[in-house]
Amino acid sequence: MKWVLLLCALGLLLHCEAKQLSRCQLVQELRRNGFPENKMRDRVCLVENESSRRTDIVSRPNSDGSRDYGLFQINDRYWCSNTSQPGKDCNVTCKQLLSDNISKSAACAKKIYQRHGFDAWYGWKNNCRGKPLPDINSC
Ligand SMILES: *[C@@H]1O[C@H](CO)[C@@H](O)[C@H](O)[C@H]1NC(C)=O
Ligand SMILES: *[C@@H]1O[C@H](CO)[C@@H](O)[C@H](O)[C@H]1NC(C)=O
Numbered sequence: 111m112k113w114v115l116l117l118c119a120l121g122l123l124l125h126c127e128a129k130q131l132s133r134c135q136l137v138q139e140l141r142r143n144g145f146p147e148n149k150m151r152d153r154v155c156l157v158e159n160e161s162s163r164r165t166d167i168v169s170r171p172n173s174d175g176s177r178d179y180g181l182f183q184i185n186d187r188y189w190c191s192n193t194s195q196p197g198k199d200c201n202v203t204c205k206q207l208l209s210d211n212i213s214k215s216a217a218c219a220k221k222i223y224q225r226h227g228f229d230a231w232y233g234w235k236n237n238c239r240g241k242p243l244p245d246i247n248s249c
């Protein structure tokens with residue numbers, strides 16, 4: 111156990127401190143959380159551009175003072191509560207969107223997608239729409 115912790119501390123075991131996922135780890139997580147295969151490359155592109163596949167990332171304040179959280183860079187103005195109580199449209203705390211267990215983030219991202227499609231994400235609009243998408247053939 112000590113060794114495991116030490117290795118984690120050294121960042122050698124990506125698995126226990128998986129803050130930045132590899133592209134294929136991301137694909138695996140997205141599949142595990144029920145995202146459909148036909149939009150997989152768009153979603154990978156979105157995540158790569160929004161968060162560089164990091165689960166724990168919080169943006170600088172946007173012009174309205176809101177911030178974006180986690181893999182999908184979900185905004186605290188509408189979707190997550192930046193208090194200690196779950197709330198807003200995804201009924202989660204923003205902190206829950208920074209977990210290595212992406213299930214809350216995934217559920218919230220699905221809700222956003224249902225309402226607004228990929229257009230909800232500037233990272234997708236600016237870098238993915240109509241552009242060559244990431245290769246996931248080896249995943
Ligand atoms: C939560 O975010 C709002 C803006 O979205 C900000 O006004 C408020 O200060 C934040 N609260 C905390 C506790 O960070
Ligand atoms: C929000 O989530 C909490 C558990 O985290 C649950 O107890 C509560 O019923 C949920 N509220 C809504 C409106 O879904």
Ligand SMILES: *[C@@H]1O[C@H](CO)[C@@H](O)[C@H](O)[C@H]1NC(C)=O
Pocket residue numbers: 211212213214
């Ligand atoms: C992730 O969290 C959800 C509940 O939020 C839980 O059902 C699931 O088992 C967790 N997955 C892993 C791999 O721990």
Ligand SMILES: CC(=O)N[C@H]1CO[C@H](CO)[C@@H](O)[C@@H]1O
Pocket residue numbers: 154155158159160237242243244
């Ligand atoms: C800023 C940024 O991360 N841009 C990336 C968006 O996604 C494409 C496809 O994965 C990359 O090529 C860009 O570098």
